[in-house]
């Protein structure tokens with residue numbers, strides 16, 4: 044794939060590709076549920092929001108798009124009372140409000156679902172929902188009835204007695220949404236809700252959102268996936284560098300135009316490439332089995348996997364089907380009950396994590412906050428993390444901060460990490476920029492194998508194509524990549540081979556050149572029962 | 588750089604504010620109890636009485652060691668309450684050893700110091716092993732080991748006590764004169780123990796190891812996010828054991844300045860409770876090597892002035908305990924206030940720069 048428009052002018056405010064330039068301060072038709080006016084928010088060294096305007100008509104779905112670090116999450120946190128604006132006014136349903144905490148926002152009918160879910164695993168859905176809201180409907184049957192009522196009203200399909208630990212990602216998200224509605228929210232904010240979902244789940248979610256809209260609720264959501272945005276939103280507000288660039292009707296723009304509004308460059312399009320796959324095996328996983336410590340069905344069963352130099356092996360699957368376990372087994376964070384993992388001539392099955400990472404296995408975890416960053420530490424210390432014993436982090440037992448800082452600066456520039464300096468904490472970077480830093484860090488150690496779970500999750504279209512290009516370049520040099528992704532475009536566009544994981548088992552191979560999203564979707568949900576029905580053989584058969 | 592200056596400003600502002608808050612809160616307590624406030628603070632602000640200044644320095648050094656021992660655990664979210672037991676067991680062992688005079692002169696001191704560190708580490712190691720292999724919370728096991736330490740030491744003391752005619756004191760055999768450590772400074776009214784120098788050395792080592800070594804990085808990483816540390820290849824079990832052993836080794840040194848400077852034996856009259864004070868000192872100092880020094884001095888100063896309180900202000904000396912308790916609370920409040928205040932200043936600075944037409948936007 045490629046970014047066609049290289050002569051872009053990122054500062055050009057609007058009017059790219061002949062889109063009608065709307066006056067962003069003119070009210071849209073209908074009563075306004077949310078009216079943010081002149082919002083400014085500063086952080087050390089950064090202006091996250093600068094005189095920002097956002098108007099959302101009641102009973103509509105409104106999307107917010109923009110580059111990484113544009114200030115979308117910050118704006119939503121302001122609307123939800125998590126952060127206080129330095130300047131500007133917030134009006135909810137016409138009344139001016141000032142929130143000092145999310146509690147105030149909920150009272151005014153505003154609720155938010157964060158990208159990182161905040162549910163207690165070892166409690167039931169009911170307990171999670173009523174926690175902290177016991178006063179509303181108690182904690183007993185009245186609460187249960189209310190949950191059922193909301194669930195039915197919007198088609199959320201939430202069962203109050205289920206344990207949260209047993210729920211998949213999509214279901215957890217619906218519980219989060221229900222939790223917010225239970226507290227009486229009429230305006231629902233979702234920060235990158237689709238990043239963690241596979242296409243089927245995205246469709247379900249959008250079905251729910253439309254249901255809410257028809258009941259008169261107002262939905263605001265952030266997304267980097269522009270096709271989706273156009274599919275479900277009524278209006279779209281584009282933010283660039285903290286200010287409102289434009290507000291458009293989703294029916295009147297193309298994704299390409301949206302991308303141009305966002306970053307001034309065009310949407311990356313998958314592009315078939317000369318295969319770089321060699322016949323040299325780099326990673327060989329044989330019969331790996333991982334039992335469930337809680338006694339359930341095996342988390343991974345008899346898994347076999349081969350990746351060659353220059354090959355990207357994509358793993359598709361609904362989250363929670365063993366992807367995390369597979370990655371953690373490869374990285375030595377879990378011990379396989381049977382089977383081996385061999386990288387080139389090294390049997391790494393029993394190696395400790397540190398040795399594995401130092402021996403050329405790059406690692407991009409799916410949960411960057413829990414596994415890839417020290418949020419309270421500066422960027423340059425995060426540059427060291429996972430590579431503490433290697434240059435430029437240390438020499439012998441001594442840390443070498445100077446070298447680490449220099450290299451962090453290099454990464455920040457090479458991977459376009461938008462930050463005021465390398466001394467700010469990782470937690471103050473926007474989600475997408477955190478991801479770019481992690482990717483840059485792992486690539487800096489010239490890995491033999493890159494184990495990448497959702498390498499572009501939360502990354503804007505411009506940065507996404509840059510990361511894809513980096514992966515392709517490295518692949519040409521002989522890198523073997525295990526790519527786990529929920530983004531089918533990414534899987535199909537990057538992989539040389541695709542396999543689907545379902546309940547800890549791997550399907551046969553799919554050829555990304557011929558496979559369709561429907562076929563993958565069916566395999567991911569187990570819709571076609573005879574195993575491997577749509578693998579390469581079946582595809583060939585169908586072609587005949 | 589301007590930001591360095593500001594960081595220093597913040598570092599100084601927080602403890603000062605904490606003291607101010609503590610003064611106000613304590614004054615309120617005094618008023619509520621019907622005491623005169625003025626004389627009390629007068630006592631605290633007056634020059635320490637004869638010999639007290641030296642005691643404050645000695646006390647501070649010991650508290651500093653104890654604070655560092657606690658801070659090592661804190662840095663990776665290990666709550667080592669067991670410093671108290673660790674230093675008492677270690678001091679007993681070191682005194683017993685040094686009292687035998689097996690080694691000549693200064694070698695005897697070195698030997699005793701090493702032994703103290705080993706014993707302290709071993710006593711702390713029990714906590715670590717229980718945690719790593721059995722998942723026992725270090726809080727619970729360290730509290731229990733403190734009681735066990737009390738029992739074991741007094742039993743052993745009884746067994747090996749150097750019984751002297753006409754005295755009912757139970758203590759270990761006196762350390763031979765050749766192994767007494769000369770004072771660092773001798774004044775007309777007292778002395779500064781020679782081994783207070785240990786506090787300085789340990790402080791420097793702590794600062795260096797935490798900030799400039801791989802081990803320190805792993806320790807801090809584990810403390811700030813265990814999951815991220817594990818993914819980065821840190822073995823949390825190994826770190827728990829190492830950190831606990833180090834903490835215990837430093838704890839082992841706590842009793843040494845007093846032992847080799849003044850007491851020359853370990854007995855039922857030896858100082859207790861230093862481990863608990865160390866927790867407070869580490870909290871006040873926020874686990875920072877200089878902050879802990881400040882906390883230790885403050886704590887020791889309050890201790891030192893407490894006698895004068897009774898004599899010159901007619902207030903019970905235990906008022907000092909209230910002040911010390913309030914201090915710890917005040918520190919928590921003060922740091923939060925200063926943090927917010929710092930953020931506001933920063934925001935204002937950014938705004939000013941913008942108004943002046945400097946660079947704007949998220950990219951730099």
Ligand SMILES: Nc1ncnc2c1ncn2[C@@H]1O[C@H](COP(=O)(O)OP(=O)(O)OP(=O)(O)O)[C@@H](O)[C@H]1O
Nearest residue numbers: 086091111112113114115116117471472473474475
């Ligand atoms: N708590 C914070 N402290 C300091 N800076 C922050 C903080 N939160 C956000 N920022 C900065 O504000 C800017 C906007 O961040 P924000 O998270 O709103 O971006 P975003 O549009 O949500 O990006 P992304 O698509 O990557 O999630 C970024 O430059 C970020 O570094």
Ligand SMILES: [Mg+2]
Nearest residue numbers: 115116473474
């Ligand atoms: Mg964001």
